[in-house]
Structures are given as C-alpha cells and as structure tokens.
Amino acid sequence: MPASDYVKNLRALVGHDLIMFPTVSAIVLDERGRILLGQRSDNHRWSVVAGMMDPGEQPADALVREVEEETGVQVEIERLAGVALHEVVYPNGDRCHMVNSWFRCRAVGGEARVNDSESIAVGWFAPDALPELDPFALLRIRTSLPPEAPTWFARPGESVAPGY
Template sequence: MATPDFIRELRVTAGRQLLFLPGVSAVVLDDEDRVLLARRADTGGWSIIGGIAEPGEQPAATAVREVYEETAVRCVPERVILVQGMEPVEYPNGDRCQFMDIAFRCRAVGGEAQVNDDESLEVGWFERDALPPLEEFALMRIKQAAGDGPAWFEHPAPPAA
C-alpha cells in the first residue's frame, strides 16, 4: 500500500511512533459472484483490495476509490461486513501503524480488471472454490461477504460490576 501524503506529513513530526489509522478493505464480487483479488507488489501475495482513508473521506468512498485505483473496476458498496482492530505492524523502515479495518462487500458495476497502479502485480476474478493462497485477513472477509448476516466484530467482555 502506497503511503498517503498526509501520513508522510505526520511522520515529519511523529517520527516512527505508532499511528492509529483508518483502514478500509473491499470484497468485490461480479455478476457471477467471483471475487476480485490483486497480487500485491510489496509482498507478492494475493489479497482483497484495501487502503487507508484520506482525511474527511467516508469509509465507503475509500473502498470505491481504492478498488478503482488498484484494479480499474468500478464498484458500489452493498454493506459493511466486518469491523476489526488489527495488531500493530512495523514496516522495514521502522514506521509503526495499527489499523482499524472496516470491510465492505461491494458489487462490480463497470470497468475491466487490470493492474491500474504500482501497488499490484496482477489482478483477476476468482471463483470462491478456486482462490489462490490467501492470508486469514482476506479469507475471513471473503467468508463474511458470502452471507447476509450482521457485520462481524469482536464482542467485548461485559464491564465489571
């Protein structure tokens, strides 16, 4: 994921300290219920599409923007499927971030899937029973997108009496 300008500006004064950031991911489905995936340039692995919300940007708009920027596919968000705080991550340059991910199920409405920026090596549509190797992050969201149940979130322990 390319580092947005606003984070580069924050890093000038914040240094390498932990930043809590709004992340958005999208499980994009086509009319055949195939899943849109991208093979990431940074890891070489396949994943769903995602990115960081810009200041003032609504999460659903982030999903639409990221999908188009990375794959040239136009989509519309259908529903929130998951909200999850992620574990902190440290990048090779020493920057530390922790993301709060809001995941959407989206429907493709136009465009042709193709590499549309420098964040992906390949993009493509995959049948759910023929997915390439994926991390649990993507698998959990694809599974959650399959149903019409409520959004997944980790249930907190009840407050102490």
C-alpha cells in the first residue's frame, strides 16, 4: 500500500522511529446483518475496512472516504463504537502507534468490489461465519454489533489485545 506524501515526508525526517497516526475503521453491516471485510493485498489476511486520516480530515469523512475507496460501498455512520491505540511494525521496520476510532455503519449504496490496490478480495460475511481475523479486528466487530452499546475503550492499564 503506497504511503501518502504526508507519511513519506515524516519518514524522511524520522526514519523508522515511532510515529503516532490517527486512523479509522468501519464495521459495515448490510440489510441482512452481514459484515463487510476486505482481504489485504500486503499480507492476504481478512480485516475490517480501515485507513489513515489525512491532515485536516474529520474522522467521519475519512471513514466514508476509505470505505468507498477500498470497496465501492457507500455508508452511513450509525455510531462511534470504540477508540484504542494499537501498535504496527511494518516489514521495513517502520514503527507506528495507530489511534483507531471505529464506527458501526450501514451500507446505503454501491456494490462491494475490490476498488483499489489495498485489497485482493472484498466480501460480506455473516457474524457467525467470519474468516480468520486478528484479535484487534474481532474486538472492533464484537464492540460494534450491538446497535446501542456504549463506546468501547481500553481502561487505564488495559491492553487492547495480545500483541497490540
């Protein structure tokens, strides 16, 4: 996945050192209650739709943009489902702390398809028939499914999930 000019410029200054980025994730449900997932092109794992916010971009705008860019699906945000920090170390050694806000959304238009180079597959999955997902993806899904659940966040001293 190509880095934005913003990230490239930061990396030119700090190398592989830790950078903190704001990110968003979408738990998108269709009219049948299925969850939209994408199979990532970098590691071939299934995950929820997610991405970095651009400078000056509101989280809701970034979320709507990311979902449509990656999957062709238009969404309406129903609620903020959670906020947490998780660490990512890329194969080239770049270290990041991602502050992720995830939202429960419903599909309102478009057709699910691979719509950019970040995914090799896109699909709808019943909550009881999900492909293998990492613990952080499962946390985001679990905390988003109840329509009126409170926003989830890690309590002081609590880790998001093993390895994050």
